[in-house]
Amino acid sequence: MLLKRIEAQTLQKALDRVREECGDDALVVETRPTNKGFLVVAAKPQTELDGRDQAGRVQVTASRWTPGFAPLAQKAEDFGISPRILKAVENALLGTKVEMSRSGDPALPNLSARVLAALLPIESRFEGRDVHPDFRTIAFVGPTGVGKTTTLGKLAARAVKQGQDIAIVTVDTYRVAAVEQLRAFADLLAVPMEVAFTPQDLRRTLQKFADKDRVYIDTTGRSPLDRDALAQAHAALPGTDIARLLCLPAASRRKDADAVIDAHDRAGIHGVCITKWDETKMPGESLSAVVERGLKLSHVTIGQEVPSDIAEADAMELARAAFDLGAETRR
Ligand SMILES: Nc1nc2c(ncn2[C@@H]2O[C@H](COP(=O)(O)OP(=O)(O)OP(=O)(O)O)[C@@H](O)[C@H]2O)c(=O)[nH]1
Ligand SMILES: [Mg+2]
Structure with missing residues (x-):
């Protein structure tokens, strides 16, 4: 699924629309105030992460990365990030205004990191003063x-x-x-x-x-x-x-x-x-x-x-x- 940018007068209205348009499992990648109100960028990673065959093996089409994303994807693959996760990141990026048809858009590295970060779930309750x-x-x-x-x-x-x-x-x-x-x-x-x-x-x-x-x-x-x-x-x-x-x-x-x-x-x-x-x-x-x-x-x-x-x-x-x-x- 593509990244969706939704702007509304209040943050709550923008988040409500995210839920309406992207479903409950949408991941909020970014929120920021704009002169019209609030902008929310949301991604829905699960659909991208669901492609498994009957034996449970991950199915990733052997398509090349888009030229804009390719240098970043190469680095992440060298780091060991799976093609399946990178595909989800790339698909999400394709819905944004960043330039994907050629490399060099200065917004792409940061946005890629934000999208990937949204896919990394954190459990913080193993530590801290408030003991769950x-x-x-x-x-x-x-x-x-x-x-x-x-x-x-x-x-x-x-x-x-x-x-x-x-x-x-x-x-x-x-x-x-x-x-x-x-x-x-x-x-x-x-x-x-x-x-x-x-x-x-x-x-x-x-x-x-x-x-x-x-x-x-x-x-x-x-x-x-x-x-x-x-x-x-x-x-x-x-x-x-x-x-x-x-x-x-x-x-x-x-x-x-x-x-x-x-x-x-x-x-x-x-x-x-x-x-x-x-x-x-x-x-x-x-x-x-x-x-x-x-x-x-x-x-x-x-x-x-x-x-x-x-x-x-x-x-x-x-x-x-x-x-x-x-x-x-x-x-
Ligand atoms: N480089 C590095 N070494 C670590 C790290 N954590 C633990 N070690 C070392 O790994 C070795 C094994 O650590 P332990 O904590 O005894 O591992 P364990 O899982 O309890 O081992 P067992 O009880 O024998 O199963 C020790 O030499 C630690 O100092 C780490 O984050 N980095
Ligand atoms: Mg031990």
Whole structure:
């Protein structure tokens, strides 16, 4: 579908018309005051993202990019962004006034980033002073060695710095030294830490920490292809009141990212933290997997330093990185 520009006297009127003309799932890409009132630019990405064949494979026609978009598309493909997502961005851009038949329109890079950013859903409730009850107890799940424990340490330290009363629990009694690694974080932060050997233990421990602002649970890393180990991992985290933060390495190839998501989808994924962003030049495949699977991004980790090497996922920053546009000069 094309990007739609709608102008009305008030923002509310413009948004009502967006809903009428583009439907409820329209994404607002831009709103700004004009001398006639308000301008809203909206896109409806889902239709573009729906093209799958019977086997569930993504169908992207092999058409070339329009000349104007081609240089940007090339950069984003080098970054790892999927053709399916880029096609959605290109289709949206074709509805705007930017010049797509030849390259060089100065408005195109920024607008492309805005459209892509609108396709990147963010989950911000894993952090912050206002604790949403569904995100009070957070479990860090994912494959082995992806940074689950380190990311837990980073978020726990940030919460303590904000003045929150937190506790740490681990169900990772499988890996040698896992408990010591976490105890070191807990001691450093001077927060309580408990080891839960069984689901019953975990339930008791969570009850004990019921008055805490947040409780962070570390889990055992498991291969996404090891069904038995995964079943054990899922069984170790019973109950629905735990928000699962999937740690997905930025360098994952698309198929591997899909396999990790498949492995954890059954138990529920409430957000994704893309880890080790600093270790790859091609983080777009994992990013595309998250977006195309309808998951939300929470954080990006960017190094080994605790707590500094983590950032909240910022859709615009990620989109600008994908098109190699450098840091944004905000208006
Ligand atoms: N470069 C880089 N290294 C990281 C990042 N996050 C974690 N690491 C490193 O990755 C290694 C593994 O981190 P852990 O936090 O122990 O990973 P884990 O997922 O808990 O591992 P298991 O519990 O063994 O499954 C450590 O050396 C971390 O310092 C990151 O964002 N960037
Ligand atoms: Mg660990």
